[in-house]
Amino acid sequence: MMTTFNQHKQRLGGVLAQYRQGFNFWSLMPLLAVVLFAVFLIYPLVRMFTESLAGTDSDVLGVYVELFTKAYYFESLINSFLISITVTLMAGLVGVALSYFVYRFNVPGKIAIRAAVVLTLVSPPFIGAYSWILLFGANGILRKALVAGGLDFPSIVGVPGMLVVLTLQGLPFVFLMTSSALSSVDQSVEDGSINLGRTRTSTFFRAILPQLRGGISTGMLLVFVTAFSDFGTPAVIGKNVRVFPTLVYNSYINEAQGADFSQAASFSVVLLVVCIGALLLQRSYAKRHAYGVSAVTPLAPMELHGIKRILVIAAVYGVILIAVLPLITVIVTSFLKTEFQRFTWNFTLDGYTTDATLLPALGNTLLFTTIATVTCTLAGAIIGYVIARRKTRLGSTIDLLSMVPYAVAGVVFGIAFSMGFGSSPFFLAGTGLILVMAYFMRRLPYSIRSISSLLGQLGTSAEEASVNLGVPPSQTFWRITVPMIVPAIVSGALLTWATVIREFNATAILYGSSTATMTIQVFSNVSYGRYENASAMGTILIVVSLIPVVILMKVFGKDDKILV
Amino acid sequence: GEPASGETLVIYSTESTMPEFAERFQSETGIELQVVSVSSGQSDARVAAEKDNPQTDVAISGSSPADSNPELYRAYEGSIDVSNVDERWIKGEYAIPTILNPVIFGYNTEVLDGRAAPSSWEELGDEQWRGEVSIADPTQSGSAFNALAAVYAAGGWPLVEKFAQNVVIAQSSLGPIQAISNGEAAIGIGAEASVYQVADGEDIVAGYPTDGIVVNVGMFYLVENSSNPESADAFMNWMLSSDTQTWMQGEHKGMRSTTTDSETPDTLQDLSTLDLIEVPADVLADKAAFLDEWTTILTSVN
Amino acid sequence: MQNHEDSSVTLDGIQIRYGGNVAVEDASFTIESGEFFTLLGPSGCGKTTLLRTIAGFNRQSSGSLRIGTVTIDDLPAHRRDTGMVFQNYAIFPHLTVWENVAYGLRARKISKDELKVRVDEALAMVDLGGYGDRMPRNLSGGQQQRVVIARAIVIRPRVLLMDEPLANLDAKLRVRLRNDVRKLQQELGITTIYVTHDQEEALDISDRLAVMSNGRVLQVGTPEEIYASPQHMFVAKFVGEGAFIPAQLQDGGTSARLANGVAVPVRLPEAASGPCHIGLRPEELRLANAGEDSLFAGTVVSRSYLGPQVQLRVDIGVEETLLLRVPSAECPRSAQPGVAVGVVLVSADVAVFANDAAAEREAREDVLV
Amino acid sequence: MQNHEDSSVTLDGIQIRYGGNVAVEDASFTIESGEFFTLLGPSGCGKTTLLRTIAGFNRQSSGSLRIGTVTIDDLPAHRRDTGMVFQNYAIFPHLTVWENVAYGLRARKISKDELKVRVDEALAMVDLGGYGDRMPRNLSGGQQQRVVIARAIVIRPRVLLMDEPLANLDAKLRVRLRNDVRKLQQELGITTIYVTHDQEEALDISDRLAVMSNGRVLQVGTPEEIYASPQHMFVAKFVGEGAFIPAQLQDGGTSARLANGVAVPVRLPEAASGPCHIGLRPEELRLANAGEDSLFAGTVVSRSYLGPQVQLRVDIGVEETLLLRVPSAECPRSAQPGVAVGVVLVSADVAVFANDAAAEREAREDVLV
Numbered sequence A: 001m002m003t004t005f006n007q008h009k010q011r012l013g014g015v016l017a018q019y020r021q022g023f024n025f026w027s028l029m030p031l032l033a034v035v036l037f038a039v040f041l042i043y044p045l046v047r048m049f050t051e052s053l054a055g056t057d058s059d060v061l062g063v064y065v066e067l068f069t070k071a072y073y074f075e076s077l078i079n080s081f082l083i084s085i086t087v088t089l090m091a092g093l094v095g096v097a098l099s100y101f102v103y104r105f106n107v108p109g110k111i112a113i114r115a116a117v118v119l120t121l122v123s124p125p126f127i128g129a130y131s132w133i134l135l136f137g138a139n140g141i142l143r144k145a146l147v148a149g150g151l152d153f154p155s156i157v158g159v160p161g162m163l164v165v166l167t168l169q170g171l172p173f174v175f176l177m178t179s180s181a182l183s184s185v186d187q188s189v190e191d192g193s194i195n196l197g198r199t200r201t202s203t204f205f206r207a208i209l210p211q212l213r214g215g216i217s218t219g220m221l222l223v224f225v226t227a228f229s230d231f232g233t234p235a236v237i238g239k240n241v242r243v244f245p246t247l248v249y250n251s252y253i254n255e256a257q258g259a260d261f262s263q264a265a266s267f268s269v270v271l272l273v274v275c276i277g278a279l280l281l282q283r284s285y286a287k288r289h290a291y292g293v294s295a296v297t298p299l300a301p302m303e304l305h306g307i308k309r310i311l312v313i314a315a316v317y318g319v320i321l322i323a324v325l326p327l328i329t330v331i332v333t334s335f336l337k338t339e340f341q342r343f344t345w346n347f348t349l350d351g352y353t354t355d356a357t358l359l360p361a362l363g364n365t366l367l368f369t370t371i372a373t374v375t376c377t378l379a380g381a382i383i384g385y386v387i388a389r390r391k392t393r394l395g396s397t398i399d400l401l402s403m404v405p406y407a408v409a410g411v412v413f414g415i416a417f418s419m420g421f422g423s424s425p426f427f428l429a430g431t432g433l434i435l436v437m438a439y440f441m442r443r444l445p446y447s448i449r450s451i452s453s454l455l456g457q458l459g460t461s462a463e464e465a466s467v468n469l470g471v472p473p474s475q476t477f478w479r480i481t482v483p484m485i486v487p488a489i490v491s492g493a494l495l496t497w498a499t500v501i502r503e504f505n506a507t508a509i510l511y512g513s514s515t516a517t518m519t520i521q522v523f524s525n526v527s528y529g530r531y532e533n534a535s536a537m538g539t540i541l542i543v544v545s546l547i548p549v550v551i552l553m554k555v556f557g558k559d560d561k562i563l564v
Numbered sequence B: 001g002e003p004a005s006g007e008t009l010v011i012y013s014t015e016s017t018m019p020e021f022a023e024r025f026q027s028e029t030g031i032e033l034q035v036v037s038v039s040s041g042q043s044d045a046r047v048a049a050e051k052d053n054p055q056t057d058v059a060i061s062g063s064s065p066a067d068s069n070p071e072l073y074r075a076y077e078g079s080i081d082v083s084n085v086d087e088r089w090i091k092g093e094y095a096i097p098t099i100l101n102p103v104i105f106g107y108n109t110e111v112l113d114g115r116a117a118p119s120s121w122e123e124l125g126d127e128q129w130r131g132e133v134s135i136a137d138p139t140q141s142g143s144a145f146n147a148l149a150a151v152y153a154a155g156g157w158p159l160v161e162k163f164a165q166n167v168v169i170a171q172s173s174l175g176p177i178q179a180i181s182n183g184e185a186a187i188g189i190g191a192e193a194s195v196y197q198v199a200d201g202e203d204i205v206a207g208y209p210t211d212g213i214v215v216n217v218g219m220f221y222l223v224e225n226s227s228n229p230e231s232a233d234a235f236m237n238w239m240l241s242s243d244t245q246t247w248m249q250g251e252h253k254g255m256r257s258t259t260t261d262s263e264t265p266d267t268l269q270d271l272s273t274l275d276l277i278e279v280p281a282d283v284l285a286d287k288a289a290f291l292d293e294w295t296t297i298l299t300s301v302n
Numbered sequence C, D: 001m002q003n004h005e006d007s008s009v010t011l012d013g014i015q016i017r018y019g020g021n022v023a024v025e026d027a028s029f030t031i032e033s034g035e036f037f038t039l040l041g042p043s044g045c046g047k048t049t050l051l052r053t054i055a056g057f058n059r060q061s062s063g064s065l066r067i068g069t070v071t072i073d074d075l076p077a078h079r080r081d082t083g084m085v086f087q088n089y090a091i092f093p094h095l096t097v098w099e100n101v102a103y104g105l106r107a108r109k110i111s112k113d114e115l116k117v118r119v120d121e122a123l124a125m126v127d128l129g130g131y132g133d134r135m136p137r138n139l140s141g142g143q144q145q146r147v148v149i150a151r152a153i154v155i156r157p158r159v160l161l162m163d164e165p166l167a168n169l170d171a172k173l174r175v176r177l178r179n180d181v182r183k184l185q186q187e188l189g190i191t192t193i194y195v196t197h198d199q200e201e202a203l204d205i206s207d208r209l210a211v212m213s214n215g216r217v218l219q220v221g222t223p224e225e226i227y228a229s230p231q232h233m234f235v236a237k238f239v240g241e242g243a244f245i246p247a248q249l250q251d252g253g254t255s256a257r258l259a260n261g262v263a264v265p266v267r268l269p270e271a272a273s274g275p276c277h278i279g280l281r282p283e284e285l286r287l288a289n290a291g292e293d294s295l296f297a298g299t300v301v302s303r304s305y306l307g308p309q310v311q312l313r314v315d316i317g318v319e320e321t322l323l324l325r326v327p328s329a330e331c332p333r334s335a336q337p338g339v340a341v342g343v344v345l346v347s348a349d350v351a352v353f354a355n356d357a358a359a360e361r362e363a364r365e366d367v368l369v
């Protein structure tokens, strides 16, 4: 009798203690995170979906049926699939090789290489597209030189151009993911394989590569999603190949449709379904190939000599050169005069001085990017921390939700946000706020994941040690947890900054009269043939995106890992 | 209230030269004009999406958006003086005809490489131009639509079919012009003004089809419930003034005036010498069906 | 500052669950003030779980904890005033050695001067006087471990908790550090709960120890009690070496008959019968001299040289081989594998264990991974 | 398949550098065909470096390596036909247990049937018969280690190299696995080079061993030779326990005088004089009985219970304390810290070591981290 009473009292005490601990900042966070996703992700997507069913056609599913029955639409879906899969494979191949070469061999200038890779991540793909036209188009400088030299080199405009540009655009994702996967492979695995009689090559394919599958597939997923949903690149270099994202975008802005967005919404839903499908496939694949190992002794760099070394260096720098060639082109042409929309070899600063939209666009870009980066980094750190450390019932829900934006293409984001927040009851169409919101939600998963996976690796013992030494959990967070994750926060912020600055697909749908960003103006300059202005603005965009990278390098020293 | 200097007016514009108008307008009236460069389709879509909270005062469109959504726009009757506008261009009470742009083509003589340049839509159906005629997507671009309508008028579906075999679809209205400019295409179809942006008279030359030219009328619309209706009115009246129209024609080769009281420079072929036609009535009657047929033909031939 | 008068720790029917699994079952014992108490047991038996519960990182599902006379069940971890030394790298990687040690003190209101004195003192205690400015990544494993120890003792906790603090160090260093730890604890007179799975370490260092298996505390006692009078065969096996042979009690429980027919005198408090196991430790056996009478006759199956001693395994025709340790100087060269030898039982009687099938199975699983 | 007739390994003046640092200096010895040979030494002494050089992962800067009569200096690692068991983590995480073991065989041209037979056989040898389909992450540490062993032996290498294969396992398991390893090696008759820093393990398992310190091989010999006749004080200290006390040789090198005036008989092959150290192992000493004459008189400073034995440290007024191990049953209760006792020297004479200042310093650094 007595004992049961005491047990009751204890149990009650326990519950009370949990309740008391339970209602604080941290227990509110999971809830807030779910609300955040519900409002900024689920709501607009659902609204887009309902809109897609609310067509003026009598048959609500008509648009979907049309998509699969009408060759004009269906072909673009097939085209997009073919192109994206090719691009994904090419980026995978080149990205893995590049990453392995740089990680493994004595290639000089590794920091510069990593910086170059991040840089290519920064520039909007259609800048690359039009640079490629300048270089290898029918009238391209380099193509003409090659032709003059007797090499019959076809114009790059069209499918080859799209493949090149989209592959280069995807390269950094694969590169970065592979690099980080490589860092968890232990040297002893390679030694073990060689010791068992395998050659180095066989060892790479049979023992090392299989362990990278999770990381590589994540990178390739990102390539696929961007390639499948980019309409800026086909718009500039596409030529006669209809691709699905262009269809989505055009259906949104179609003159013939009037104010009926059901087609745009339906197409977006299809795009979303394809990307989510890719995401689910990749997740289950990565899960099957997750080995939960971490390297005690990471793979040691290998000294190559002679011809092998030269070949590897040539391959690496060849790829890097191709990747930065568009950037160089942009910078050079920004100082060239255009006449009749063609560059001449006359120096001018007109590109920088004649465009009235340059300063406002720069201001907008800096403002939105900064706000989005700061909020995204903060929220990402907090939510990532909550997922990793505060075991809550909402944890798996948040985890799942934070996955979705990976698969939501920029166009779809734009359309969903425009439908969700553009008009009543929010009236945010064209405002800076709606842009920042979209940027925030697109990048949030990246921030969350980088923090939660780092914390998972670090383990809890340092934090427990702090609590054990009498420092309450709230202070422990600031004094132990935060300092330990600062490097990850910083490099995550850097990546957010770089990718938000170049955002185009969602921005194109959401921007308004006073909120045009640099990428929008570059695109409009390219479309109107104001190439010197486009190049000048592109150059400024490149410089601006580089600033934080440079600052970080100064602050954190020349640790090349900061760029990953 | 009165239009006030210091106000900010917004325009969704399809005209690449609009920033220069804006500069001039501000220096003359003190009213700032913010230009958002969009295509006709984008302009329509935005105005529709923003109907509860309009973000622009004026919109340019080539696709008669007020026909289907009159509630989005404001009739100009009473606030804009269109007395100097040539009657031919006036279509309804919403669209303000401000700029004329005949849809023609340009060609790159280097790419022609000795071949005779085509002089009519009919000739564009000739097999020798397979893959060398660049045109924007008629389902997206007003000028491409008008060009297609002219092709149809010149030779009906048989000609459209031959034409479809030759075209390369560019991804924007200015794409075809850029394609001839950088040598990607031999022939590019577009508005006269855009052709003259790249036509230097040597390599790139403007060509006027002899079997019917449809004129793109740059229609300006006043947006319903916009924030600065008075300034919008002031702007439109300024646009249609003979001063502005004279300056426009002098400054931008190929931009033609809708008005009768402005001076036309003689560097261009006079409008009256061109074989102007209307978009055929059966096309106008069901635009969607016409475009459907076009996309079907296009997908079937390549 | 703290009441160090009574810093005994009392566990009263502690049960700890992870979801549906019981990790610790009904642990009840008291650790005296100033005592060095060890939790000993194989991997996964619940040692860490119990320690973390005392520190306040897990909550027991039932039972109660006291430090001194105060119940601490509802005290959050950061107010329990226990210093914990974690098994692994719980060092703060972003702080210098000095700041690592000062960390806990800074949370308390202490003057700058006293802070400095106490941190320096703690560093000196663990022989890291000159290392204050180093970052942890520039220390060897042993040095890192000492930083963590200094960090825990500098706050003068009422109870010091150490979770396999020496597990990752090499043998020589482990022995040296365990002596240091013991000396430090005695100087400070601090109640210490130490976790290890190394039986020699546990015997060497502890005032008393608890042997655990599968979440249950099998026996609590001094090293002598545990080694010499194990209450369970699992304890006997885990804490020392020897052969554990199935036998049949006879003569009212005064002797046990092995499968080979030999009867061995056993010590048993009361009359009993039935199947059992007897335990024969190496030091209870020796080789018979030539011509000497011996209880067991067998064949050497292996001989290995351990330095001071030679270890022999002798097959006497039962399930297990006997284990003998002969001083190297005394071990006849002739005692090689295959040679017949006699084995003398040195002690008057031997330990005997009841056959508890369940306990047997568990014990075997635990020991043999 | 391979010529197993002569798989001896000969090191001839091997020097190995990392950049400017010499990691291994002038190693010259031969490991006989079928021998179990151990490299023993403290952390950082160059054991792994030497092993990796034999496997072909490092290249020596000078000297030459032979397996049998063939020089292998220019043979790439994957053609040396050595099976290596890595200390840790060398398991392929993406392959099942079965595929891990099959991995090396697949690189060879072997029929499907033979592959299956050999892999199953190897798994059976390490008691992992039923585990073929498991992924490594679902195995315990001991099981993983056995997979790695199976993987190395299945290719029937000419030489088996094992780098601290048991270092991360707990004590009980380590002892069990080392017996398994030894048995396996004897069954297969495979030349084995084993690396450890655990002296007991080295003595127990090896046919012969090499003791290394700071890149130099100090002594090569059988366990008995190493333990009982160490050539360097470092070897004596590292391989066993005891007190090493500074002394002064006298009487032409037949005895040594300690700082407290006591003279101890020493064994020295030839006459010598001057300062030296004597080494006193625990088994060379015992407590004097009441009234018995004893060489040393001292005071107990610590007593700890190790189970079969009690360990005492006795201060005899010199730099180091004597270390005694008394069988628990024989140790008087009275021998507690602070009590005066006599200590008898059991052996006729004791080991003596020349004072080599440099060697001394190195040895100390090595042992005391």
Ligand SMILES: Nc1ncnc2c1ncn2[C@@H]1O[C@H](COP(=O)(O)OP(=O)(O)OP(=O)(O)O)[C@@H](O)[C@H]1O
Residues within 6 Å of the ligand: C018, C021, C023, C041, C042, C043, C044, C045, C046, C047, C048, C049, C050, C197
């Ligand atoms: N967080 C957890 N969730 C679920 N089960 C757990 C958790 N931590 C430990 N366990 C389980 O509880 C049991 C006791 O684990 P504990 O860590 O206390 O063992 P231990 O005695 O410290 O072992 P070791 O010597 O390996 O550290 C084990 O069966 C373990 O698998």
Ligand SMILES: Nc1ncnc2c1ncn2[C@@H]1O[C@H](COP(=O)(O)OP(=O)(O)OP(=O)(O)O)[C@@H](O)[C@H]1O
Residues within 6 Å of the ligand: D018, D021, D023, D041, D042, D043, D044, D045, D046, D047, D048, D049, D050, D197
């Ligand atoms: N890759 C390397 N580069 C430079 N120095 C090295 C490298 N690997 C080892 N060393 C150095 O060479 C020496 C010998 O190292 P080795 O790893 O062979 O020691 P070990 O005897 O195996 O030690 P442990 O018992 O700790 O494994 C050490 O001083 C070590 O710091």
Ligand SMILES: [Mg+2]
Residues within 6 Å of the ligand: C047, C048, C049, C163
């Ligand atoms: Mg534990």
Ligand SMILES: [Mg+2]
Residues within 6 Å of the ligand: D047, D048, D049, D163
């Ligand atoms: Mg090593």
